[in-house]
Amino acid sequence: MSTLAVATRHRLLGTQGLVGAGLLAAIVAIAVYGVFLPDSAGRARVAAPYAEPQSGLPLGSDDLGRNLLEQLIVGAGISLSLAFIVAALTTLIAAIVGGLAGIGPRGLSAPLMRGADVMLVLPELILFILAAAFLGQSFWTRVAIMAVILWPVPSRLLRSAVLTSWSRGHLEVARAMGAPLWWVLGRHASYIIGPLLVPVFVRTAMRAIIYDATLSFLGLGDPTTPSWGTTLYWVQVNGVFLSDAWLWWAVPPGAAITLTVLALALIGTSVEDRLNPALKDFS
Numbered sequence: 660m661s662t663l664a665v666a667t668r669h670r671l672l673g674t675q676g677l678v679g680a681g682l683l684a685a686i687v688a689i690a691v692y693g694v695f696l697p698d699s700a701g702r703a704r705v706a707a708p709y710a711e712p713q714s715g716l717p718l719g720s721d722d723l724g725r726n727l728l729e730q731l732i733v734g735a736g737i738s739l740s741l742a743f744i745v746a747a748l749t750t751l752i753a754a755i756v757g758g759l760a761g762i763g764p765r766g767l768s769a770p771l772m773r774g775a776d777v778m779l780v781l782p783e784l785i786l787f788i789l790a791a792a793f794l795g796q797s798f799w800t801r802v803a804i805m806a807v808i809l810w811p812v813p814s815r816l817l818r819s820a821v822l823t824s825w826s827r828g829h830l831e832v833a834r835a836m837g838a839p840l841w842w843v844l845g846r847h848a849s850y851i852i853g854p855l856l857v858p859v860f861v862r863t864a865m866r867a868i869i870y871d872a873t874l875s876f877l878g879l880g881d882p883t884t885p886s887w888g889t890t891l892y893w894v895q896v897n898g899v900f901l902s903d904a905w906l907w908w909a910v911p912p913g914a915a916i917t918l919t920v921l922a923l924a925l926i927g928t929s930v931e932d933r934l935n936p937a938l939k940d941f942s
Contacts, residue, residue, distance in 0.1 A: 673932070679925025686919055690735035701730035701885040709904055718907045721890075722897045730885040731911050737886040739919070741802060741871050746864035748806035750856055753813035758852075760814070761821025772818070775811035783808055787870055791879040798881065801874065805867050813859040820852045854930075861927035865920050872916050887912040 693700070704724040705716075712719045718727035760771040790804040874880050875888025878896075882889055890912040899905045 676929030682922035693732040745867040757817030865923040
């Protein structure tokens with residue numbers, strides 16, 4: 660890698676962002692490694708129930724004798740995949756809604772923002788619990804629920820950015836001269852709106868990981884699929900906190916969730932500060 664590329668990345672992310680990016684890269688690498696494990700990894704019985712950490716079982720086994728380290732690795736892929744898919748869908752929805760609310764006619768903008776306002780006053784966690792309880796616990800159902808519930812905050816942020824860019828003099832001149840709306844948005848407004856999509860994606864991924872772990876911990880996830888939240892669910896169900904097993908059963912997935920959220924927070928904050936310092940005015 661060239662010195663110029665390194666310097667560019669450092670200017671973009673800063674020291675804080677680079678630390679977060681390095682930590683997230685390590686977690687993603689572990690998740691990718693889990694993809695190449697056998698289908699039985701984390702699901703097959705390989706030891707006695709509640710086996711303590713030992714050679715070949717660094718984190719011991721669960722109540723069914725399944726390898727907890729394999730569950731942690733496989734769970735990384737499930738948890739990260741859900742978070743990134745939710746973040747992508749939410750960012751897309753927010754960009755469309757925020758863009759239409761910012762440059763569309765008032766008859767369209769007002770209903771969209773009033774809908775966002777209604778969603779904002781409703782308790783998100785209660786909505787997640789009710790939706791998951793009634794609609795199901797599959798991976799794609801949870802993705803759809805989160806994408807539908809998480810879009811209001813970023814949509815208002817992106818609408819503010821669109822309105823700010825639309826008030827710039829050169830954009831008003833371009834529109835007055837008859838420039839097509841799509842051309843003005845893509846050629847002139849994108850440099851203001853584009854940087855916001857990165858922190859929106861990162862923050863949404865962070866929230867998705869936390870909410871998915873919460874739903875799974877409450878028994879509203881898929882108990883047959885290894886994930887960090889599912890592991891914590893079985894910890895609760897089996898009363899593991901009443902024994903020493905919580906040290907190698909509950910701490911690793913809890914630490915994985917914490918480190919992933921920390922990495923995303925470091926990246927998101929650093930990108931916000933460097934690409935768009937004015938973002939704090941819209942928060």
